[in-house]
Amino acid sequence: MCGCPAGQRCAGCGAAYYCGKEHQKLHWKQHKPACSPIKESRSPEMGRFLVAARNLAAGEVVLRETPLVEAPPPSTPPVCLACYRTLAEATAKDCPRCGWPMCSAECADNPKHRPECRLTVQKRGNKMNIRNFGLPHPSYQCMATLRCLALRDAQPAKWRRLLELESHCEERRDTPRQEQERFGVVQFILRVFPKLRDEDKVTEDDILRVCGILQVNGHEVPLSEPPHVAVYDRSSLLAHSCRANCAKSFSSSGELVVRTAVPVQAGEPLTICYTDPMWGTAARRQHLQETKFFWCRCERCSDRTELGTYFSALTCPGENPDCPGAIMPDDPLAEGGAPEDGDPDVLGAAQYWQCSQCDISMPTGSVLSLLRRVGEDLSELDKDDAEACRIFLQRYGGDEFPLDLKEKEEMRRPMLSRNHFYLTDVRLALAQRYGQDGGDALQGLRQLTDGELAHKRQLCRDLLKLAERLVPAEHRMRGLLWFELHAVEAEASRRRGLDQGPDPDALRVSLLESRRCLSEVVNLLRCEPPELPEGKVLRQARLNLQELEQLLCALHNAVGVAPL
Numbered sequence: 001m002c003g004c005p006a007g008q009r010c011a012g013c014g015a016a017y018y019c020g021k022e023h024q025k026l027h028w029k030q031h032k033p034a035c036s037p038i039k040e041s042r043s044p045e046m047g048r049f050l051v052a053a054r055n056l057a058a059g060e061v062v063l064r065e066t067p068l069v070e071a072p073p074p075s076t077p078p079v080c081l082a083c084y085r086t087l088a089e090a091t092a093k094d095c096p097r098c099g100w101p102m103c104s105a106e107c108a109d110n111p112k113h114r115p116e117c118r119l120t121v122q123k124r125g126n127k128m129n130i131r132n133f134g135l136p137h138p139s140y141q142c143m144a145t146l147r148c149l150a151l152r153d154a155q156p157a158k159w160r161r162l163l164e165l166e167s168h169c170e171e172r173r174d175t176p177r178q179e180q181e182r183f184g185v186v187q188f189i190l191r192v193f194p195k196l197r198d199e200d201k202v203t204e205d206d207i208l209r210v211c212g213i214l215q216v217n218g219h220e221v222p223l224s225e226p227p228h229v230a231v232y233d234r235s236s237l238l239a240h241s242c243r244a245n246c247a248k249s250f251s252s253s254g255e256l257v258v259r260t261a262v263p264v265q266a267g268e269p270l271t272i273c274y275t276d277p278m279w280g281t282a283a284r285r286q287h288l289q290e291t292k293f294f295w296c297r298c299e300r301c302s303d304r305t306e307l308g309t310y311f312s313a314l315t316c317p318g319e320n321p322d323c324p325g326a327i328m329p330d331d332p333l334a335e336g337g338a339p340e341d342g343d344p345d346v347l348g349a350a351q352y353w354q355c356s357q358c359d360i361s362m363p364t365g366s367v368l369s370l371l372r373r374v375g376e377d378l379s380e381l382d383k384d385d386a387e388a389c390r391i392f393l394q395r396y397g398g399d400e401f402p403l404d405l406k407e408k409e410e411m412r413r414p415m416l417s418r419n420h421f422y423l424t425d426v427r428l429a430l431a432q433r434y435g436q437d438g439g440d441a442l443q444g445l446r447q448l449t450d451g452e453l454a455h456k457r458q459l460c461r462d463l464l465k466l467a468e469r470l471v472p473a474e475h476r477m478r479g480l481l482w483f484e485l486h487a488v489e490a491e492a493s494r495r496r497g498l499d500q501g502p503d504p505d506a507l508r509v510s511l512l513e514s515r516r517c518l519s520e521v522v523n524l525l526r527c528e529p530p531e532l533p534e535g536k537v538l539r540q541a542r543l544n545l546q547e548l549e550q551l552l553c554a555l556h557n558a559v560g561v562a563p564l
């Protein structure tokens, strides 16, 4: 503003400097459009993507936006087109204008239903007649596409923004999914809404392009039952990483909220995970290729140890039973190699998995056959049966427990690496399974044996350590595990009190530990809306935290030891 030395920096973007508050205030109107924690970048490999405009701390909200389009999921029985609740034939009410069934007159008047209502009146000429409730209905397969097409006339600025999004039309050509859409979406729309073709000149390619945009940029929104789908504008530019640095949540009104999960340096891409980060490398990469049309080369995929976690590795099967090595693919970026995909015999000829410590190697095909067998065993496992889970963990991971197994397994050399994704899957289920019997969570935990309680604690701690390293942006999973751990600490402390009588020092230590766990829950889940299970856990954690503070206060007043 004045050319004087400027020591004060804009806290929003960190890129503008001022001599003082006064000139910063005067400049705000001009600076505001440029002041954002994110900016757009582009590369030949990734297309457009967002980067941090300045150094960002963990937990900063970088994006919050309402959807460009939202719609029911493609495969669904008839649902209300405003609230997405499943409809029953006896209670559904046809919209008086267009005939689409809705749950109430209020929902029929809801602006969310306007796009298809208008298109049905203007481009079809007669009302819809949906029957056959209770089974997936083909008419809903086209709804997201129809709502996108409705933007053309009604909201041309949004339509233009939608068309700027990636559709991968070329890569989708002749894929089974596109062939299915050609029949189930394109032909349906052109037949049911003929004036779209005859008057508006909408072509098959136009519709397929919209299908591509929905496939590449769509998010599943868990706020309704069944979950619906939505496409966002700016958030669509977030690139993918299997170790994402941003976490996404949805607000009650359907806004997408993106915040950093770890500190992010200025210029670094902001990333979310497009696939299931709890799958192994080969399966994640295969899924990304099939659904988003790129082979991921992120830091996690490129590192065969998956950041030191050995998440996809096997233990060394060589003659030396003490070899501490892990068997991993020679080239983790080789295409294919998920246990569920490909022909093990064909893949096996081309690639090898190698021990990290000795010269043992295995053809990829043999590794995949082994893994496929474990995968089949896992798919048959009843995860509600704690004993069956423990046997699985002992059989394939060599896990030892602070409790006896009823069915003793002969101890063999474990086949899977300590953190292998199959073992992690079962440990996650078991950590939550412990304590679910009984009327409520409190009763459930009280019914656990000391050994089971200790095992639950060990599982939560191990899983949290792994998640922090491998998937820091999995806020929901981490938050729920911290909540489980807090419950274990509370129960353990109650048992200690019963066994050993009141001990203010031990009580203070365990209250402080519980407070630490609950603070983590609140921090991780603070963007979760109250209607989701995680939002309910957040509410409970906040209540428990308040009670804890009161307890710590009471303890301080009674014996003067607790920090306040």
Ligand SMILES: C[S@@+](CC[C@H](N)C(=O)[O-])C[C@H]1O[C@@H](n2cnc3c(N)ncnc32)[C@H](O)[C@@H]1O
Pocket: 045, 046, 047, 048, 049, 164, 165, 166, 168, 216, 217, 236, 237, 238, 239, 240, 241, 292, 293, 294, 295, 296, 297, 298
């Ligand atoms: C939701 S869009 C992201 C925005 C897109 N880059 C654009 O220019 O519109 C997803 C697409 O971006 C590209 N992409 C995202 N993350 C990537 C990554 N880590 N490596 C390579 N391509 C990536 C892929 O083409 C993917 O299908």
